[in-house]
Amino acid sequence: MTATGIYTPEPGAAPLPRMIAAQAALETKMLLRNGEQLLLTVVIPTLLLVLFSTVDIVDTGSGEAVDFLAPGILALAVMSTAFTGQAIATGFERRYGVLKRLASSPLPRWGLMTAKTASVLVTEILQVVLLTVIAFALGWSPHGNPAAVLLLLILGTAAFSGLGLLMAGTLKAEATLAAANLVFLLLLVGGGVIIPLDKFPPGVQDGLALLPVSALSDGLRDVLQHGAGTPWGDLGILAVWAVVGLAAAGKFFRWE
Numbered sequence: 200m201t202a203t204g205i206y207t208p209e210p211g212a213a214p215l216p217r218m219i220a221a222q223a224a225l226e227t228k229m230l231l232r233n234g235e236q237l238l239l240t241v242v243i244p245t246l247l248l249v250l251f252s253t254v255d256i257v258d259t260g261s262g263e264a265v266d267f268l269a270p271g272i273l274a275l276a277v278m279s280t281a282f283t284g285q286a287i288a289t290g291f292e293r294r295y296g297v298l299k300r301l302a303s304s305p306l307p308r309w310g311l312m313t314a315k316t317a318s319v320l321v322t323e324i325l326q327v328v329l330l331t332v333i334a335f336a337l338g339w340s341p342h343g344n345p346a347a348v349l350l351l352l353i354l355g356t357a358a359f360s361g362l363g364l365l366m367a368g369t370l371k372a373e374a375t376l377a378a379a380n381l382v383f384l385l386l387l388v389g390g391g392v393i394i395p396l397d398k399f400p401p402g403v404q405d406g407l408a409l410l411p412v413s414a415l416s417d418g419l420r421d422v423l424q425h426g427a428g429t430p431w432g433d434l435g436i437l438a439v440w441a442v443v444g445l446a447a448a449g450k451f452f453r454w455e
Contacts, residue, residue, distance in 0.1 A: 218306045219314045226318035230284065239279040239383070240326055245333060248272045251393055252337045259395060262424075269334040269341070270419035271392035276326040277352060278390075278412050281319050281359035283383045289315070289367035290375035298454050308454070316360060323356060343422035347429045351422070354437035355415040361444025362411070368452030386412045391420075411440045 213221075230236050251257060252265040259267035292298050302308050331339075367375050388394065390412035396404050407413050418433030 213305075215307075215310060219310050219317070222301075222306060222311060222314035223317035223321070226315055227321050230288065230318060230322055233288070236284045236288065239284050240276065240322060241329065244272050244276045244279065244326070244330060247275070247393065248330060248333055249337070252334075257394055258398075263338055263340075265334055265337045265339045266341075266424050267395070267420065268393065269330070269339045270423045271416040272330055272334075273327060273352075273419055274355065274390075274412055274416035275387060275392045276330060277323055277355045277415060278359050278386065279383065280322050280326065281356045282363040283379045284322075284363075285315065285319060285360060286363035286367045286379040287376050289364060290370065290372040290379075293367060293454065294372035296455075302454050312364070316356075319356060319360060323352070327352070341423040342426035344428065347422045348419060350434065351415060351418045351430070351437070354434060354441055355411065358411045358415075358437050358440035358444055361441055361446075361448050364448040364452060365444055368448060368454075386410060391416045409436060411437060414440075 230240075248265075248268060251259075251268050252263075255264070257264075289298070298311075301311055306314075363379070366378060370378060386392070389399070389407055390410055391407065392412065396407055396413065396417070399407060408417065414433040414436035418430040418437075421427040421430045421433070
């Protein structure tokens with residue numbers, strides 16, 4: 200305390216960017232320390248990539264299996280973090296009153312969501328680096344434009360984040376846990392991640408192709424496996440999912 204009676208440093212809220220960065224760092228640490236989240240975000244995608252690339256279980260067409268599988272596993276990694284992991288974690292934070300308490304802190308609600316998004320992006324970067332290294336070790340030879348890949352990953356993250364927050368903000372925590380894991384399993388099988396969509400009946404293919412994980416895995420595969428240009432059709436599907444999911448989450452999300 201100084202002679203004039205003024206505390207040094209002067210008390211008050213930290214600058215907004217610093218608060219968001221601190222919250223994002225905390226969210227990332229909690230995510231990486233959670234065993235269930237690590238299983239979803241790291242262990243399962245890695246095991247699937249190694250298993251189906253080395254063992255002839257699914258007919259992935261001509262060429263090396265890893266060239267088909269790696270883009271799909273990257274899409275799965277985005278879904279596991281941005282949708283499944285975020286939905287479950289946010290759902291239980293809402294149930295235990297964590298979100299309610301954070302909402303009353305100096306950090307605004309949009310700042311909290313920004314921090315959660317930043318945490319998802321950091322986790323995805325770690326996932327992509329790890330899976331890419333493993334895929335290269337398995338003989339992966341990607342092609343295409345990195346900018347198109349980045350755009351697909353960003354739109355995919357936005358689409359899955361919106362859907363995950365919508366689920367977490369409207370359902371009870373237990374229902375979110377069950378529903379998020381069920382959706383993860385269903386999209387793993389029917390989203391073109393491991394099993395090519397052309398293995399399904401023609402009528403079913405058209406419906407499955409409109410799913411966000413199908414659009415993301417198909418777009419990544421077009422670019423990285425076939426060296427195609429920007430996959431505007433898949434980007435359009437992801438953009439629609441992103442707009443609808445984020446708008447619905449913003450309107451219906453309940454903090455208590």
